[in-house]
Amino acid sequence: MKQPYHLQVNGRDCAVEAEPRKILADVLREDCGLTGTHIGCEHGVCGACTILLDGKPVRSCLVFGIQAQGADIRTVEGLADGDELHPLQQAFMEHHALQCGFCTPGFLMLGAALWESGAKPTEAELQALLSSNLCRCTGYGNIQKAIASALDARDQAPKRSGEGAP
Amino acid sequence: MKPPPFAYHAPSSLNEALQLLGRLENARVLAGGQSLMPMLNMRFAQPDHVVDINGITDLAYIRREGMMLEIGALTRQRDIEFSPLIAEACPLLREAILQVGHRQTRNRGTLGGSLCHLDPAAEMAAVAAIYGAELVIAGPQGQRTAAFAEFALDYMTTCLAPEEMLVAVRYPLWPAESGYCFIEYARRHGDFAIVSAGVLLRADASGRISQASLALGGVGAVPLKLDAIAAELIGKAGSPAVFATMAEACGDIDAMEDALITATYRRQLAKTLLRRALETAYARATGQPLPRHAQHRAA
Structure with a gap:
């Protein structure tokens, strides 16, 4: 019912x-x-x-x-503010982190959790975190690059308060 | 697929939940949902009633009293992962929880849910077996406790009666200087383990093993405690040769076979993983450098 x-x-x-x-x-x-x-x-x-x-x-x-x-x-x-893409979305575009796009919303939200937590994972930690999602176009390398570069850009911007890991 | 129809109940207290479980036929308790929901979505489970206990927030806690660690059944796996208390008092549990699914599933999944679901490969079940954990079970007549060995009856089958609920798990802690290791092999990080091996051990000042508890996950219906091997370790000074000999005894365990994995392969994995887990736990107990296969782990 x-x-x-x-x-x-x-x-x-x-x-x-x-x-x-x-x-x-x-x-x-x-x-x-x-x-x-x-x-x-x-x-x-x-x-x-x-x-x-x-x-x-x-x-x-x-x-x-x-x-x-x-x-x-x-x-x-x-994520996006009107026509303005979220930095993560922009990074996905720049690093060609998607082909068919089916897995993209899931990876973006995984990245968004990291972005907002203030956490800065090591390469191995990022790989472990991203291993929870599948991409059948085998774009993992570029997805990892996109998220890592967005997090780098975040950390160069004025500090925001994080509340721990995602 | 989509879940079958059911009546949804969301009690806000343990009493209310127990009343529902006592009254309703064919009811299932929904905790974190990371095992039950896939089973519902695939219609392996077809309950008439789902009792969602996520509102009973006082079942989520981690506390230590002396050498006893008590964790509420609704505690999220994530909270175990990030608990400084567990990292200090029960590092085996922390090492194991990092191998339970993924961060995403640990954000929802609970300790109690994992134990009640009792998948043969469940890391939380193997750790409960190693510690000889005590389970606190609530029912219409009040609370009772069961040792993990009595709780885990068979393949995905616990001693819980339909009107009962797991409310807490108690781990008798080992001294801080104890060595520990939990490792597993899965085809993909976060996937179900094909075999896991967990070890707790203590060594005296001369390096002789004074206490040990070992178990394998994934090889049988429930975690396999290796008490005979543990007993044989007592009094021995650890060395790669000793551990290789001990692990060799896994060569004749009664291992499961399924469509993808043969029993022979499981036995082979059990030997390798147990040897490595023993070496790592011993190195940690004696303050020696970690073996090469474990150097990516924290000392």
Whole structure:
């Protein structure tokens, strides 16, 4: 049976009426109209559906929409400021970090968690973190370069307060 | 695929959750969801009721009393990863948690969920076996405790009754100078381990092993405690030759076989991983340099 509830997505309220069994990824796409979050495997292997839940990257296929009530949900649609790309998106463009683009929203949100945490992972740590997401165009090298260069640029900009690792 | 229909319940207290579990037929407890949700999405699990315990926030805590570490069942794997208390008091648990899935899944996944799901390859189950952890279980008649060996009955099967819930896990701590190591082999970082090996050991001032606890994960339905090998280690001075001989005894364990991995391969991995884990744990216990295969690890 459908149940009404509200989600906070990218700072906006979204009224949902959905069955409790509907995963957050489907709720975002079908009920909130935010199709930027892609669904790959639906069982927590590929990471394509990665979003930020209260600032932390999680797989939105492994959370029910109804469980995300009251949480601060952020999706790839929340990254750009109007026509101005987020520095991470700009870096993905510059480093050719995408081909087909299916995995891109997931990798961007994984990167966004790092960006906002203030953390500066080593190369090995970054590789371990990124290993949670799959890219079938085998673009891992460029994805890693793009995120590393965006984090470098962040650290050269005036300091912002981080709250620990993603 | 999409999950099957179910009635959703979100209790805000342990009492409320226990009442629901006592009353409802075919109910499943949903904690971090990093194992149950894939099973629902693939329809391997078809509960009529899902009892979401994420609102029972007082089940998430890490505390130490003397030489006992108690962790609430709803504690996120992430919080174990970043806990300074665990890094200091229970480094084996920290080394193992870094090999549980990925940061993303650890952000949601819980200690209790991993233990109740009881995947044969689960790192948290192997660590509980090594420590001889005690599980605190709540039910309609109050609380009871079970040793991990009594809790882990069989393949993905625990001693929990349908109306019971795991609420906490207690680890009897080893002295700070104990050596430890948890390693595993998986086809991809963060994937299910094919085999894992975990070791806790202590050595006296002359380098003779005075206490040891070892287990393998992934080889059988539940973690395999290697008590005979541990007993044989007592009194021996550690050396690559000793550890190689001890690990050789894994050559005749009863290992699982599946469509991808043969039992022979699992036994071979068990020998190699146990030898390496023993060498690393011994080096840590005696303050020697780590063996070459472990130099990327923290001393």
